[in-house]
Amino acid sequence: MLERPAPHAARRILDLARTDRDAAQRALAEQPIDAQVELVCETPVARRAALLDLLPEPERVIPLLPEAELCFTVKAIGLESASWLLEHATPEQLVACLDLDGWEGTLPNHRSLDTWIAALVEAGEEPLLRGLKTLDPELLTLFLKGRVEVFLKPNDDDWQVPIGADTLDGQFFFRALGDGDDTAPIVALLRTLFEHDYWTYFRMLQSVIWELGSETEEWALRWRAGRLEDLGFPPWEEAMNIYRYLPPEQRGALPPDVAPLAPAARWQLPVGIPRLPANADESGLLFRTIAALEEEERRTAFHALVALANKIAVADRLPLSDSESTPRAIEKAARFASTGLEFLSSEHGLDPIEILRRAPLDRLFRLGANLDPAAAKP
Secondary structure: OOOOOOOOHHHHHHHHHOOOHHHHHHHHHOOOHHHHHHHHHHOOHHHHHHHHOOOOOHHHHHHHOOHHHHHHHHHHHOHHHOHHHHHOOOHHHHHHHHHHHOEEOOEEOHHHHHHHHHHHHHHOHHHHHHHHHHOOHHHHHHHHHHHEEEEEOOOOOOOOOOOOOEEOOOOEEEEEOOOOOOOHHHHHHHHHHHHHOHHHHHHHHHHHHHOOHHHHHHHHHHHHHHHHHHOOOOOHHHHHHHHOOOOHHHOOOOOOOOOOOOHHHOOOOOOOOOOOOOOHHHOOHHHHHHHOOOHHHHHHHHHHHHHHHHHHHHHOOOOOOOOOHHHHHHHHHHHHHHHHHHHHHHHHOOOHHHHHOOOOHHHHHHHHHHHOHHHHOO
8 A cells, every 4th residue: 555645745845845946846756646646635725736836747646636626726726827727637527626616505606607617718628628528518508598698590581690699600699698798718618619519519509598497407406416426425405314313212322233444435535535633632532543543444434534524514514615614524523423432432331443443433423413412503
């Protein structure tokens, strides 16, 4: 197994870059690619641009970033300046970024969609085309519906081109819905489709004219919800199960035949797996117990902690594209899981490690939340 970079390695490289940029680049280049990815994820988002600028081969590192980490990074740099990152992003990363940041509740966030599409346009024709082919057509339809009005020229010699409308093919005409709106990204998007994927271009403009917005939103939301579940973000109703009432007579029960720390319980997370806090001895029973585990069990425990934090973020309605949401959710997960761990350890007279090996973190958090419902309230 690849060893993780030493704690604060990214900070030391960034500090070195202030006085000797070449030495900092060499120090970073000496790290394996997986370690470079981990260094990026462990660097505060405000300093990631500086670290990425030192990478010898950013095109190898960026596609390996967990989806949410790429979203955090792009937003921290600023979408208007991050088109070069999107140039190297995978289709899965691009879709996840818009799933996380392109919505507000159950409705598309048109302002956010504008900035992401504009960044893709700025990244160049190839990344733009890759993104357009990957994103849900329903989402693109909603984006266009929010920005332009589309007309199909009828077989009528007396038909007049709508005032202010533009066309690429002489058949479909479009004009901005708002006065003074910049349609350059829209024109670039449609021109790219027209030149490289005419069928999608034709179908997209037809859908803007004829598809009902409510039905299109319903389908777009359905596709998004399924992908978010794959990333560990369940629907709100399901996520709220971690706060479900636990009767007092059931609180001391340990589930039989459960192995929550088995490596098979892991899957690809959308964020980097955190380290133990530097003050693990002072930061709660859960972290102290995790610190005493073997390496494989420790990684699985952190995996389960992030998965639990994802559910908390959904249940508490934290913004999923905000880099501060995950740390907040992890802190809350650790706090109440520690309470549940302490209760079961005392109840059964077992070492906390044994409890952690038998009780899933979701169960420990739910128990802790039931023991102090006022403090745990979403």
